[in-house]
Amino acid sequence: MEETVASDMMRYPRFEGIRTFMRLPYEPAPVACDAVILGAPFDTAASFRSGARFGPEAIRRISSLLRPANVHHRVRPLDWLRVVDGGDAMVIPGNTSRSHDLIEAAVSGWVSQGAVPITLGGDHSIALAELRALAKHHGPLSLIHFDAHGDTWDEYWGERYTHGTPFRRAVEEGLLDPARSTQIGIRGTVYDPDDIEEGRRLGFAVWTIDEVRQRGLDGVMTAARERAGRAKVFVSFDIDCLDPAYAPGTGTPEIGGFTTHEALALVHGLKGLHLVGFDVVEVLPALDVAEITALAAATMVFEFLSLLAAAKRDAAGQPG
Ligand SMILES: [Mn+2]
Numbered sequence: 001m002e003e004t005v006a007s008d009m010m011r012y013p014r015f016e017g018i019r020t021f022m023r024l025p026y027e028p029a030p031v032a033c034d035a036v037i038l039g040a041p042f043d044t045a046a047s048f049r050s051g052a053r054f055g056p057e058a059i060r061r062i063s064s065l066l067r068p069a070n071v072h073h074r075v076r077p078l079d080w081l082r083v084v085d086g087g088d089a090m091v092i093p094g095n096t097s098r099s100h101d102l103i104e105a106a107v108s109g110w111v112s113q114g115a116v117p118i119t120l121g122g123d124h125s126i127a128l129a130e131l132r133a134l135a136k137h138h139g140p141l142s143l144i145h146f147d148a149h150g151d152t153w154d155e156y157w158g159e160r161y162t163h164g165t166p167f168r169r170a171v172e173e174g175l176l177d178p179a180r181s182t183q184i185g186i187r188g189t190v191y192d193p194d195d196i197e198e199g200r201r202l203g204f205a206v207w208t209i210d211e212v213r214q215r216g217l218d219g220v221m222t223a224a225r226e227r228a229g230r231a232k233v234f235v236s237f238d239i240d241c242l243d244p245a246y247a248p249g250t251g252t253p254e255i256g257g258f259t260t261h262e263a264l265a266l267v268h269g270l271k272g273l274h275l276v277g278f279d280v281v282e283v284l285p286a287l288d289v290a291e292i293t294a295l296a297a298a299t300m301v302f303e304f305l306s307l308l309a310a311a312k313r314d315a316a317g318q319p320g
Contacts, residue, residue, distance in 0.1 A: 014064045015064060019060045021063045021085045021301065025085065030109040035115055035308055036083070036118065038106060038107065039122070040088070040122040043121075049251040049287065051284040051285070054284075058291065059297045060085070070303070072268055072306070073306045074310075077302070077306045080309035081308055090102045099129075100125070100132075103126055104129040104133045111133055117133075124151055124238055125161060127236050134232075139232075140177045141177065141277075142176070142231040143181035143236065145181070146238060146241040147184075148238065149186065171203070183199050183204050183206045184220060185208075187254050209256060217262060217265045220269075234277045235304065237297075239283050239293060246259055246292065249283060249284045249294065268303070271311075275304070275308065
């Protein structure tokens with residue numbers, strides 16, 4: 001890889017430069033690369049607090065803090081991957097369906113260039129647009145979904161396309177293979193005690209946070225990996241899977257969530273899967289404190305890049 005501000009942080013202090021993700025090169029139109037960071041600043045499908053449209057900007061801003069090497073995977077992702085920041089997909093505030101079409105088109109453009117899309121939300125409704133783009137290219141996907149909520153409700157106030165419904169719509173549209181899919185971290189108050197079963201009725205494996213605590217993080221991720229098998233996997237990380245103490249800046253917080261340390265262990269457990277897309281959603285900067293929510297999100301993106309790089313290194317049969 002050529003030296004860039006992204007790759008040489010000793011020569012270019014991390015606080016310098018324009019805030020693309022980790023100061024990666026900005027490419028406003030799709031180019032051939034291994035992975036792309038793409039913002040989807042849409043938040044008008046949120047059911048409670050709005051403001052996640054500023055999530056991509058906040059995640060990019062704090063991402064300059066990240067250093068280039070991942071100790072867990074013993075890899076410097078940018079040594080193995082060509083990664084660019086593709087800027088933001090266009091959205092139309094207040095029009096979910098047109099925004100989803102625009103996000104799908106943006107993701108599609110990058111996927112057809114061979115890039116693994118890593119999308120920054122935005123509210124969780126954007127996952128449906130990502131899945132439409134990815135399933136068109138890859139066929140039905142395995143989903144591994146970290147969230148306080150299953151996001152498998154049918155509708156809100158007669159609206160079928162909201163941030164609480166994307167994974168039911170994705171199953172209905174044939175974008176997911178529920179038999180290979182897992183939801184992890186579900187908790188909080190619900191509309192009906194039976195709501196927690198909705199994901200299971202759709203065919204997903206669902207781990208409430210109590211069940212995760214009983215089984216253990218490694219046990220849950222082993223089960224998720226076995227269930228996904230060799231399928232192509234889309235990973236959706238709703239920042240509200242974290243406890244509000246670790247991620248206060250989000251629209252629908254639920255107490256009793258994961259620590260950031262636990263989240264790292266969960267995401268490390270994705271190693272070995274055939275990963276074709278990621279997102280981190282529901283970061284709401286106006287309610288964040290000391291950028292900790294955005295930092296957690298940026299770090300998850302770095303972990304996703306590290307997984308892709310470790311897979312490429314391992315496939316090349318080279319250590320370190
Ligand atoms: Mn969600």
